[in-house]
Amino acid sequence: MESDDLYDRLCSFENLELAYQKARKHKTLKKYVIEFEKDLVSNLEQLRTELMLHSYAPKPLINFIVRDPKTRKISKSDFRDRVIHHALCNIIEPMFDKSFIHDSFANRLNKGSLKALERFDEFKRKVSMNNTRRCYVLKADIKKYFDEVDHDVLINIIKNKVKDNRIMWLVRKIISNRAIDSQVGGGATRQKSMPLGNLTSQFFANVYLNELDQFVKHELNVKYYIRYVDDFVILHQDENILKEYQNKINEFLRNKLLIELHPQKCKITELNRGVAFLGFRVFPNHRLLRKMNINKMKRKFVKFKLYYDSSKVDYDTIYDYFQGWLAYAMWANTYNLRKKLGKEIELAFPGEISEIELNRLEKHILVDMDANLSK
Numbered sequence: 001m002e003s004d005d006l007y008d009r010l011c012s013f014e015n016l017e018l019a020y021q022k023a024r025k026h027k028t029l030k031k032y033v034i035e036f037e038k039d040l041v042s043n044l045e046q047l048r049t050e051l052m053l054h055s056y057a058p059k060p061l062i063n064f065i066v067r068d069p070k071t072r073k074i075s076k077s078d079f080r081d082r083v084i085h086h087a088l089c090n091i092i093e094p095m096f097d098k099s100f101i102h103d104s105f106a107n108r109l110n111k112g113s114l115k116a117l118e119r120f121d122e123f124k125r126k127v128s129m130n131n132t133r134r135c136y137v138l139k140a141d142i143k144k145y146f147d148e149v150d151h152d153v154l155i156n157i158i159k160n161k162v163k164d165n166r167i168m169w170l171v172r173k174i175i176s177n178r179a180i181d182s183q184v185g186g187g188a189t190r191q192k193s194m195p196l197g198n199l200t201s202q203f204f205a206n207v208y209l210n211e212l213d214q215f216v217k218h219e220l221n222v223k224y225y226i227r228y229v230d231d232f233v234i235l236h237q238d239e240n241i242l243k244e245y246q247n248k249i250n251e252f253l254r255n256k257l258l259i260e261l262h263p264q265k266c267k268i269t270e271l272n273r274g275v276a277f278l279g280f281r282v283f284p285n286h287r288l289l290r291k292m293n294i295n296k297m298k299r300k301f302v303k304f305k306l307y308y309d310s311s312k313v314d315y316d317t318i319y320d321y322f323q324g325w326l327a328y329a330m331w332a333n334t335y336n337l338r339k340k341l342g343k344e345i346e347l348a349f350p351g352e353i354s355e356i357e358l359n360r361l362e363k364h365i366l367v368d369m370d371a372n373l374s375k
Contacts, residue, residue: 007166019086075195143262145230
């Protein structure tokens with residue numbers, strides 16, 4: 001695909017319609033989605049016109065604070081801007097994804113946190129030789145990553161692959177929306193940060209740290225490395241080699257990407273003592289859920305009960321959340337915890353049945369009826 005065709009593809013009605021479908025996923029009952037689709041064709045054509053005329057300007061982000069379990073500022077884009085984010089990613093994400101390393105697991109198709117955990121299990125067996133050799137793990141993350149991403153560095157990384165100036169114009173529009181200015185040596189002003197909550201921020205986070213991935217894999221020749229957003233682990237039999245990796249990685253991040261490792265969150269731990277990774281504590285032969293995740297679930301349970309009693313949330317929403325949490329918790333040794341939670345849900349919401357449960361029950365009844373008729 002010629003670079004000159006990229007922006008035309010991005011602006012096509014078909015791409016914008018696909019972007020709209022992705023942006024509305026799981027949000028079809030939201031008021032802003034309903035309003036947008038009342039005049040869907042006209043709204044998409046308006047976006048297309050603004051893109052073609054280079055008059056598109058994103059609306060200011062709406063910031064709100066989330067404190068569960070730690071305080072974070074989440075930035076929410078207007079729905080029409082989220083359509084644009086998907087339209088952009090539809091076109092340029094495939095170009096970058098094929099250059100990403102296999103063991104980058106965040107915000108990618110057929111990846112995710114559970115796949116990263118599976119890969120960790122595979123690596124720990126190999127490095128420890130089925131737990132017959134001592135295995136150390138460097139667990140690290142990047143200090144204030146989303147706040148410290150440098151716009152100029154990010155733009156230059158993207159420009160190396162995207163040669164269409166019109167797409168770069170749009171990238172700059174999105175990146176600079178609500179940009180934070182900070183002083184960097186000599187009084188020079190640089191723009192930093194990406195808003196938590198944007199699809200494009202998730203994608204750009206991978207683009208930015210792909211530079212780190214390439215350095216680790218091809219310059220340091222590290223074999224057992226896994227990254228999930230700004231968290232990463234390296235496994236090795238030699239603790240001193242991991243210390244050397246840590247120093248070289250921090251030097252690379254400071255010099256090339258203008259970010260640095262978090263000094264309090266970078267640790268080298270023997271696997272037998274357990275390694276905190278993606279919400280679990282991983283040991284040689286088992287996993288435990290971290291207490292903060294269990295406590296978060298308990299707080300959510302109390303909140304759902306209050307909302308349910310005041311008719312602010314329906315049982316289907318509650319059921320969906322806890323089914324997802326139980327599926328996640330199954331990846332750790334949590335049989336008793338899951339059994340206890342199931343009983344508490346039954347006691348808290350007596351007689352309730354979700355649409356999913358009802359459909360499953362109806363399906364079983366029909367299968368039983370067919371079986372009986374065939375006898």
